[in-house]
Every structure is written in C-alpha cells, then in structure tokens.
Amino acid sequence: MNNIQNPDEIRQFNVRIVIGFASIAATIATVLTVAFVITNEERVRKNLTFGATAISMAAGVAGAAYGLQSLRQNNLQQKENRRIDATRAYIDRWDEPQFAQARITIRELSQTVNSAVSNKSEQLRDRIKQKPTAQQDVTLILNLLEKIALFWDAGLLYEPLLKQFYCPIVLQSWDVLKVYVADRRNEVDVELYKSVEKLYITWSRDP
Structure with a gap:
C-alpha cells in the first residue's frame, strides 16, 4: 500500500540536476561576460546582455523549482515518519x-x-x-x-x-x-x- 519512493534518493537526483544546470549556466554566463568585454559593437552587447539576463532568470527559476520540490519531499518524509511512529506504537502496545x-x-x-x-x-x-x-x-x-x-x-x-x-x-x-x-x-x-x-x-x- 505504501509504494513511496525514497525521498533521499529523489532529493539527491534533483540536487545533481540543479548543480549540473548551474554549472552550465555559469559557463555560459562566463562566456557571455568575456564576449561582452571584448566586443565594442553596441548591438552585440545588447544581445549579450539579454542572453546573460535570460540565463540568470532560468537559473533562478531552477533554484525555485528545486526549493519547491525539496519542500514536497520533506512533507512526504514527514508523513512517512508519522506512519512509522504510529506503527511502532501499535507494536509496543501488543x-x-x-x-x-x-x-x-x-x-x-x-x-x-x-x-x-x-x-x-x-x-x-x-x-x-x-x-x-x-x-x-x-x-x-x-x-x-x-x-x-x-x-x-x-x-x-x-x-x-x-x-x-x-x-x-x-x-x-x-x-x-x-x-x-x-x-x-x-x-x-x-x-x-x-x-x-x-x-x-x-x-x-x-x-
């Protein structure tokens, strides 16, 4: 009846995804920053600024999504812990x-x-x-x-x-x-x- 995935495993998987995305975002941001510094063309600079902003927003959204997912997993873990505690109480009662x-x-x-x-x-x-x-x-x-x-x-x-x-x-x-x-x-x-x-x-x- 209680086929719930291990919250720790799910959390570790999500952390790997977020870290991977953050690494990619940081790499792209670095490239954009270098390109922004070395270029003098205004149009290119605007495009680079837009790209950097988009990357930052995407990273923020990913972080928020991970935070929400972690909260959900914590709630699942708390619910599971309550079930375990209730079960132990009945075992002790016997x-x-x-x-x-x-x-x-x-x-x-x-x-x-x-x-x-x-x-x-x-x-x-x-x-x-x-x-x-x-x-x-x-x-x-x-x-x-x-x-x-x-x-x-x-x-x-x-x-x-x-x-x-x-x-x-x-x-x-x-x-x-x-x-x-x-x-x-x-x-x-x-x-x-x-x-x-x-x-x-x-x-x-x-x-």
Whole structure:
C-alpha cells in the first residue's frame, strides 16, 4: 500500500540536476561576460546582455523549482515518519501488560482448535464458555486488531513494518476466532470486525 519512493534518493537526483544546470549556466554566463568585454559593437552587447539576463532568470527559476520540490519531499518524509511512529506504537502496545492474559488465552484457544479432531467450532465455543475471562480476552484482542486494520486500510500505518510484526498474529487470531466472530455477528452486527477480516484476507494471500 505504501509504494513511496525514497525521498533521499529523489532529493539527491534533483540536487545533481540543479548543480549540473548551474554549472552550465555559469559557463555560459562566463562566456557571455568575456564576449561582452571584448566586443565594442553596441548591438552585440545588447544581445549579450539579454542572453546573460535570460540565463540568470532560468537559473533562478531552477533554484525555485528545486526549493519547491525539496519542500514536497520533506512533507512526504514527514508523513512517512508519522506512519512509522504510529506503527511502532501499535507494536509496543501488543507487549503491554494489559494484553498479557489475552495473549495467553489466544494461544490456549489455538491449541484447542489445532488439537481437535472434529467439531472444532463446538470445542472452541465450549472452551470460551469454560474460561471466565475468555470472552473478555478475545474481545480485547479483536478490538485492538480492528483498530490496527482500520488505520492500515486508511493508509495511516507503515505496512512493511506492520506486516512483519502483526501478520502471524492476525492470521493465527482470525483462524482461531472466526467462529466466535461469526456467532457475534449473528447476535450483534453483521459488520463486526470487518476490517480485521479484510486485513486477514489481504495478508493471507501473501504472508
């Protein structure tokens, strides 16, 4: 989602262009100055003056264009930095103490589903009912992943970093909890956790 060119590379390329143009302009200006000094013909002098003025104006325009381009690239870099900072915040949040018990619950439910020979959905439902905090833990994890998915879908997170950390979490969590989500959708809202599901589908195609 975030196919943005490296601003430093673009800036270096622009600098080379401007420096090259400035060198050419300086060379031409030097030639015109020498020609102006050695000639005595008024008409030629006027033409040389016009040429020097045109070169100076062109150099000024090039400098202004580079300044505008640099400003745009700086804005892009700032936007990218904000995405990276937001992504790091969500990565740090996963390790916060309030999610410790919820992470354990997800692992236990995953083991229940993976070890079940048949009726995996029913065994998952039974396991959630048996553990007093299970539903609260599951909701906590799903709510976090839904927020992350919403920000991801809006392009507000840096996907390479986000995917590197959260891809296995999203894939495992949704594989385990999709039965629970389906039940909740029937009870509450058919659109419940749609963003997480979209993120799961996207990443499962290219984990």
